[in-house]
Amino acid sequence: MTPGDLLPGLLFGTLATLGVGSALGLASKKAAYLLGVIGSALGAVLSLITLVYGGTASIDLWHFTPTSSAQLQLSQFNSYFLLISSLVWLGTCLYSVGYDDDYPRSLSSLMLLTILSMVFVLVSGDAITFLMGWESMTISSFFMILEGKGEREGVRNAAYLFLAFGEGSSVFIMLAFSGLFSTVGTFDFLGPAAARVVSPLGSWIFVTALVGFGLKMGLAPFHMSEWLPIAHSSAPSNASALLSATLTLMGVYGIMNIVSHLGQFELWWGWLALAVGGVSALLGALFSSVSEHSKGLPAYSTIENNGMIVVAIGSYMVASYYNLALLADFALVAALFHAFSHSISKGSLFLVNGWVSKLKGSFDLGSPNPLPGGGRSLGIAGIFTVLSLAAVPPLAGFVSEWMILEVLFQSFRFGDLTSQIVGTLVGAMVALAAGIIVVSMTKVFGFGILWPRKSGTAQGAGGIRDGLSVRGSFAYFFALIAGVGVAAPGVFLLASDAASQTLGANPFGTFVTGLLGVPSPFVILSGSPFGGFSPTFTAVAFLLILLVVLLSAGAIGIHPLRLGLRIRRTQGWSAGRAQPDDATELYNSFGYSTPIRIMLRFLFRTKESVVKVGAVQRTVVRSPDEYVVDLEVLDVFKKFYDVLAKWTLWLSAYTSRKVMPGKLGLYLIYIMAAFIFVLIYILLTAG
Amino acid sequence: MDSRRVERRNVESLGDAIQLSSVFRAGGHTYALLSDMGAHKTVLSELPPTLGEEFGPLLKGGEAPAGTPLELDVGGKVEGYGVFEFPYGPVSWGVPEAGGFKLVTYGERVVKVIPQVNFKKRGVERSVVGRTPQDALLIIERSAGNFSASYSTCFLTAVEDYLGSEVPLKARWTRAAAIELERICNHLHVFGRLAETASQNIAASQANALRERVLRLNSKHFGHRYLFGFNTVGGVRPDLSREECKELSTAVRLIAREFSELVAYFLSSRIFLDRLQGTARLERGDALSLGAVGPAARGSGLLWDDRLTCPIDPYEDIYVNVETDAGEDTMARTMVRVREIESSTIVLREILDRMPGGGVKSGNRPKQQRDGDVLDDLALCRIESPSGDLIQVVQLDMQGRVSNLHVRPASLVNWLPFARSLESNVFTDFQFAFESFGLSYADSDR
Incomplete structure (x- = not known):
């Protein structure tokens, strides 16, 4: 019996566990989440076997047309995404056991249903099963967002907005699929064996797919679909982690799947992807840096990271167009690697922030409530998560961001000047985004996690204790983030396996080698010859430096093992005054990013005013739009959609009033006209 | 008193061109020394009842005990999301002597400045x-x-x-x-x-x-x-x-x-x-x-x-x-x-x-x-x-x-004009404003 024989069983086991968990959620939340942990673990094992042994499995469920069947397929490509998602789900479900004690039971049920739908999205080999999974994922997420604890009206609006964008996404995906179907004549075009499409409809397929999946990923100009439901509804934190870390990953999977099935690229597709990705990355980073919402901020950061992934995909397409095989291979692996490191880091950040918010009783980053001890595991997971998202070596986020920037550095290899200019400009945007995101990450850790811990009191906040499951999930994510960074060559191997289906060969050997005394396979090369980096040995070097410091401390008489006992605490210098004890005398997170709000007022539409009301001065720094919960700057695009919604409502009202005023005759004439139009159209096209 | 230089008359209200320059006690009376900016005259008056309250602690500051910081806060309190008081001084870079400020801000933008004086009070007059x-x-x-x-x-x-x-x-x-x-x-x-x-x-x-x-x-x-x-x-x-x-x-x-x-x-x-x-x-x-x-x-x-x-x-x-x-x-x-x-x-x-x-x-x-x-x-x-x-x-x-x-x-x-001038400026303008007023703590704190 080979490992490949286990696959169908494991797949059904995963689906069944999640399905049972979802049903059980109505009876017991804890049982549901525990089944979620088991189901995710099965999914992770399943995908690892597929990736490592290179097996594929295909299960036909039902032939609904002679050429198409509903089928589940496992390949190295989709199991890579299943692995990432399963790892995030595992941690999230584990966390939920301890976190979710004040939401209705339906939350656990919906969460498992969402996970189940995502598994279907990933393993479906045909468009129909995919769309069913996609719809079920959107609708169950919609109900999850409705569980949010914000103000009712706001929560409802946010959830319906999510649904609107989700359905818009479905429509565009269907358009893309219709393009594919009209070319290949079957719906089974998502699996690894499906043929590559060379079609005059290529541009149609690519653009509609980019819009459809971009809507889910929160790419500009649709990025509201990402941050608004999460932030404005104050959705449950475990749900937010699911939405931001894995639901957007489904978009990444979708667009990469479609791209891998397109046989030939137009140059401008690559440019479009580069431009959309670059703008999304920059906008996401900028909005993230000025967000005061402990979940809005990571949600914006997701937009940034998904933008980077799309930039890598765009580079892959441009490089393929110019037959730059080496660069194309590296770009695709970079996109896959970044999807991995982003998903685990973002999942972790939502969970950490969710726990802090739960303790503080507020999603406001600047809320002054002292945090009465979140535990050491929270701090450690928090610092490693933000360091990874801020791309500090040798953590997961650094490796993939380095890879993407290396790709863009090599845009000089593109075959003509315009592509080179586009590559350079997008490179500048991505680099800027990578710099600005440091502001948000220092802010979320400094003001959200670190600061309240220090000035906290000893008492618990409403008796909230972090149980084993919460601590365990923090430790799990810490291990994952550090592990993906330090063991980057291993992840590179998995990503190469996943990419080999698209690239036709496994690029691992080309890029991972030994160099300058670092043994193989610990150096990742970004070209031949271009850059090189060894995350593993960087980590070793860091540890060695730490060891040297500890040993030196020992040499001068400070026992390294007793360092913990020799901590001397003093009050910090506060300009010669007593330490302020009032939160209003301390620098806050709002002030931390106000310079950006002021400098980039043209982008944020920041309005500042000081209103003098009698003896009270009221400061107003906000966008012209109102605060719905506590987000503070205007997303220009939100304004656009607001106007769009207003016009649409007006138009429907107008239509229902004027065109369909209840006169039966008019209505019949309208139906007749439509019928005749359709007849004429069929006659003309049939000829 | 030289009547050529000082005109004695009772001023009922401030405003127009009448500027309050000083308040002092002599011989059991409290006097206000005013500057008639239009007529270029110094006017000595009994303390007018309409004297702005904010000038009280400022001009009578000589009576405050040494070493107790005196906050020259004339405005109302500031409310708004993200507003905090940023303490600057008395021992900070940029403040050349022992004196402090509270900058009321939401980050970068100065909403209001509250100068703190008297750190350097030596009681010269007494x-x-x-x-x-x-x-x-x-x-x-x-x-x-x-x-x-x-x-x-x-x-x-x-x-x-x-x-x-x-x-x-x-x-x-x-x-x-x-x-x-x-x-x-x-x-x-x-x-x-x-x-x-x-x-x-x-x-x-x-x-x-x-x-x-x-x-x-x-x-x-x-x-x-x-x-x-x-x-x-x-x-x-x-x-x-x-x-x-x-x-x-x-x-x-x-x-x-x-x-x-x-x-x-x-x-x-x-x-x-x-x-x-x-x-x-x-x-x-x-x-x-x-x-x-x-x-x-x-x-x-x-x-x-x-x-x-x-x-x-x-x-x-x-x-x-x-x-x-x-x-x-x-x-x-x-x-x-x-x-x-x-x-x-x-x-x-x-x-x-x-x-x-x-x-x-x-x-x-x-x-x-x-x-x-x-x-x-x-x-x-x-x-x-x-x-x-x-x-x-x-x-x-x-x-x-x-x-x-x-x-x-x-x-x-000059503290209050300085504080007023800084309103709605940014942090980095602080030092320029401070120097241009030529403010000295040794001078003001006496």
Whole structure:
């Protein structure tokens, strides 16, 4: 019996566990989440076997047309995404056991249903099963967002907005699929064996797919679909982690799947992807840096990271167009690697922030409530998560961001000047985004996690204790983030396996080698010859430096093992005054990013005013739009959609009033006209 | 009291051109000293009931105990999302002396400034009570070293006025020369500080070098770099000869000329000018109602200079060109100081050219017998110190010892205009505003 024989069983086991968990959620939340942990673990094992042994499995469920069947397929490509998602789900479900004690039971049920739908999205080999999974994922997420604890009206609006964008996404995906179907004549075009499409409809397929999946990923100009439901509804934190870390990953999977099935690229597709990705990355980073919402901020950061992934995909397409095989291979692996490191880091950040918010009783980053001890595991997971998202070596986020920037550095290899200019400009945007995101990450850790811990009191906040499951999930994510960074060559191997289906060969050997005394396979090369980096040995070097410091401390008489006992605490210098004890005398997170709000007022539409009301001065720094919960700057695009919604409502009202005023005759004439139009159209096209 | 200089009338309300300059107690009464900016007159009145409450702690600050910080908070409280008070000072980079601020802000933008003074309080006014004027002088002229000549001259003029002493003409002219040298020196200092703040290090060094030359001239001709000890009751110590006057005059003219070259460079440096133009605007109305004095007030278009409006000898005989600028911003205040260096040089050269002959000291004569009017029992002097209008009110007892001293320094009243000017500016403008007002804690805290 080979490992490949286990696959169908494991797949059904995963689906069944999640399905049972979802049903059980109505009876017991804890049982549901525990089944979620088991189901995710099965999914992770399943995908690892597929990736490592290179097996594929295909299960036909039902032939609904002679050429198409509903089928589940496992390949190295989709199991890579299943692995990432399963790892995030595992941690999230584990966390939920301890976190979710004040939401209705339906939350656990919906969460498992969402996970189940995502598994279907990933393993479906045909468009129909995919769309069913996609719809079920959107609708169950919609109900999850409705569980949010914000103000009712706001929560409802946010959830319906999510649904609107989700359905818009479905429509565009269907358009893309219709393009594919009209070319290949079957719906089974998502699996690894499906043929590559060379079609005059290529541009149609690519653009509609980019819009459809971009809507889910929160790419500009649709990025509201990402941050608004999460932030404005104050959705449950475990749900937010699911939405931001894995639901957007489904978009990444979708667009990469479609791209891998397109046989030939137009140059401008690559440019479009580069431009959309670059703008999304920059906008996401900028909005993230000025967000005061402990979940809005990571949600914006997701937009940034998904933008980077799309930039890598765009580079892959441009490089393929110019037959730059080496660069194309590296770009695709970079996109896959970044999807991995982003998903685990973002999942972790939502969970950490969710726990802090739960303790503080507020999603406001600047809320002054002292945090009465979140535990050491929270701090450690928090610092490693933000360091990874801020791309500090040798953590997961650094490796993939380095890879993407290396790709863009090599845009000089593109075959003509315009592509080179586009590559350079997008490179500048991505680099800027990578710099600005440091502001948000220092802010979320400094003001959200670190600061309240220090000035906290000893008492618990409403008796909230972090149980084993919460601590365990923090430790799990810490291990994952550090592990993906330090063991980057291993992840590179998995990503190469996943990419080999698209690239036709496994690029691992080309890029991972030994160099300058670092043994193989610990150096990742970004070209031949271009850059090189060894995350593993960087980590070793860091540890060695730490060891040297500890040993030196020992040499001068400070026992390294007793360092913990020799901590001397003093009050910090506060300009010669007593330490302020009032939160209003301390620098806050709002002030931390106000310079950006002021400098980039043209982008944020920041309005500042000081209103003098009698003896009270009221400061107003906000966008012209109102605060719905506590987000503070205007997303220009939100304004656009607001106007769009207003016009649409007006138009429907107008239509229902004027065109369909209840006169039966008019209505019949309208139906007749439509019928005749359709007849004429069929006659003309049939000829 | 010299009725030529001070008009007595009861003022019912402030406003229009009436600026409250000082509040002091003498002979069991509380008086308000007001400046009629339109008529260029000093008015002494019973304390008007409409005195703004915010001026209370400010002007009566002399009564606060030493070392207790006094918050000059005149506005209401500030509300809004993200608003906090950023403490700056008393021991921070950028605050040159022991003094602090609370910057009410939501980050970067200054909504309101609350200056905190009195960290440096030494109780000068109380410590001189019971001393002879000569002993008191030692303390007074050292209480704010930068403005030593103004302080000592102001105190002595009041004392001599009170005693009715005859002071030789040459002594009065020598004092005026010292005051003008002090002004040039201080304005150079402020210019240097501004250049340093704008990281114009060469300009800063040039200005400091010029200032050092003025200090050396002080030392050579007046016996002390900061003009300590040159003044004495009834006269001055240095007896400047014709040759010395000529030498001093030439040296100062040279310094002024070199400074004007530096100014030409300054006016061509866009980077420098950018930091000053439009920064920390103090509107004319605010300058008037908040009691701004000196270059700060003149930079907002208020025409008030004690050398013109309440002149002591010899300013009545000398043409003083009072510099004003309607720009209202840091640039305007800087340009007032720059032009005052030139105009002070002209005044100084006139003083030195026309320096009268004769002695520089006279013996004290006993106090003349006066009638029982309480007001006649105090003497008052206003002097235009480099940072603005300095007021001292002196009373002596029957033994000729100081029984009451009230000092109203320029820096004290300029805190509120400074705080107002900074509103809605950003953090990085702070230092420019601070330097352009020429504020001194030693001066304001006494």
